[in-house]
Amino acid sequence: MPDALSRREFLGVTGAVVAAGHLAPPETLAAPALILRPASRPMAVSSLNGLRGINLAMEMVQRGSDTLDAAVEAVKIQELDPEDQSVGYGGLPNEDGVVQLDASCMHGPTRRAGAVGALENIKTPSAVARLVLKYTNHIMLVGEGAKRFAISYGFKEEDLLTPSSRELWLRWRANRGATDDWLDVPAGEKMVERPTGTINFNIVDGKGDISSVTTTSGLAWKIPGRVGDSPIVGAGQYTDNEIGAAGSTGRGESNIMVCGGFLTVEFMRQGMSPTDACLATLKRVVAMTPDRLMLPDGTPNFGLTFYAVNKKGEAGAASMRPTRYAVFDGKEAVARDTAYLYPRAK
Ligand code: ASP
Numbered sequence: 001m002p003d004a005l006s007r008r009e010f011l012g013v014t015g016a017v018v019a020a021g022h023l024a025p026p027e028t029l030a031a032p033a034l035i036l037r038p039a040s041r042p043m044a045v046s047s048l049n050g051l052r053g054i055n056l057a058m059e060m061v062q063r064g065s066d067t068l069d070a071a072v073e074a075v076k077i078q079e080l081d082p083e084d085q086s087v088g089y090g091g092l093p094n095e096d097g098v099v100q101l102d103a104s105c106m107h108g109p110t111r112r113a114g115a116v117g118a119l120e121n122i123k124t125p126s127a128v129a130r131l132v133l134k135y136t137n138h139i140m141l142v143g144e145g146a147k148r149f150a151i152s153y154g155f156k157e158e159d160l161l162t163p164s165s166r167e168l169w170l171r172w173r174a175n176r177g178a179t180d181d182w183l184d185v186p187a188g189e190k191m192v193e194r195p196t197g198t199i200n201f202n203i204v205d206g207k208g209d210i211s212s213v214t215t216t217s218g219l220a221w222k223i224p225g226r227v228g229d230s231p232i233v234g235a236g237q238y239t240d241n242e243i244g245a246a247g248s249t250g251r252g253e254s255n256i257m258v259c260g261g262f263l264t265v266e267f268m269r270q271g272m273s274p275t276d277a278c279l280a281t282l283k284r285v286v287a288m289t290p291d292r293l294m295l296p297d298g299t300p301n302f303g304l305t306f307y308a309v310n311k312k313g314e315a316g317a318a319s320m321r322p323t324r325y326a327v328f329d330g331k332e333a334v335a336r337d338t339a340y341l342y343p344r345a346k
Helices: 002-011 048-062 067-079 125-135 143-152 163-174 252-256 260-269 274-287
Strands: 043-047 101-107 112-119 140-142 199-204 210-216 237-240 244-250 304-310 315-319 324-328 333-337
Touching: 043 048, 043 067, 043 304, 043 315, 048 067, 048 199, 048 324, 048 333, 067 101, 067 125, 067 199, 067 210, 101 125, 101 237, 112 125, 112 143, 125 140, 125 143, 125 210, 140 143, 199 237, 199 244, 199 304, 210 237, 210 244, 237 260, 244 252, 244 260, 244 274, 252 260, 260 274, 260 304, 274 304, 274 315, 315 324
Parallel strands: 112 140
Antiparallel strands: 043 199, 043 324, 101 112, 101 210, 199 210, 237 244, 244 304, 304 315, 324 333
16 A cells, blocks of 8 residues: 555556557557556635644644544634634533534545534544444434443533633623523624624645544534534545535525535536636525525625635635635745625625
């Protein structure tokens, strides 16, 4: 295996080399003796909060790390950062004030997946999802069972609610209804809109091996027990080592309805570029959107973004309305504008 890989990398040649005797008649041509795959361009693409992660992950794969390990280390930066209130520690809680985390991952070369849903008190659900992938016969663990599984591997139980996430939650609870017993936040004081966020991370190395990870605290103030698209393999992220990887951030329920991670990879399999594949998936989302989620102008009232990379190392992203994403430019992570279906809402 290492020999085969290093020879492939060394040759770095595109296309198939057919070792057929040139004097043989066509009908007796020997089967290809050696098929050389193109060397891939190492590449990573993610939601905008993955800028720091891309730099770390690309350094790791260039030093020989596996793509899944690199992707998990990349998203852990956000999971451990209390300032990122969409992911891991410091993530915004559910309507009871409890932080419940979702994550999933796929490893292209071994065709394996792992996921956790509604995981409480563990800062890095992506690393727990990777353990499900590596050490179990299952794909998804949820709730209390997922927590016990994490603790069995030495993860520490911790309070994930930071003072600033608690304050946002308390303000939301105070203003939730006009007739309840919670006094409203005084007029003029800042109230946040319902914030959204997640990190999706897709990466291919120079050998063409691909992995993807998505991790989130999910929709702020969600109904306890709700899991979104992020831990759903085929929705929040998906990898096929022959084709590429894709994943999403934004309204999870709308993504689940089209299996968006999987669908985007399938569009790439049909020959679409990563950006076109993301746009095609968004069009399918719109086609599946019920009227109650449409604005008066007939466009969806929610945000959703897809990110994709193919085996050659081409990457792209597209969203309902213009936003930014993070991508490796050959030297370092940069922010770029996504393609989009509709102009920014007025
Ligand atoms: N996709 C996440 C979820 O639905 C939320 C987000 O990305 O904003 O849980």
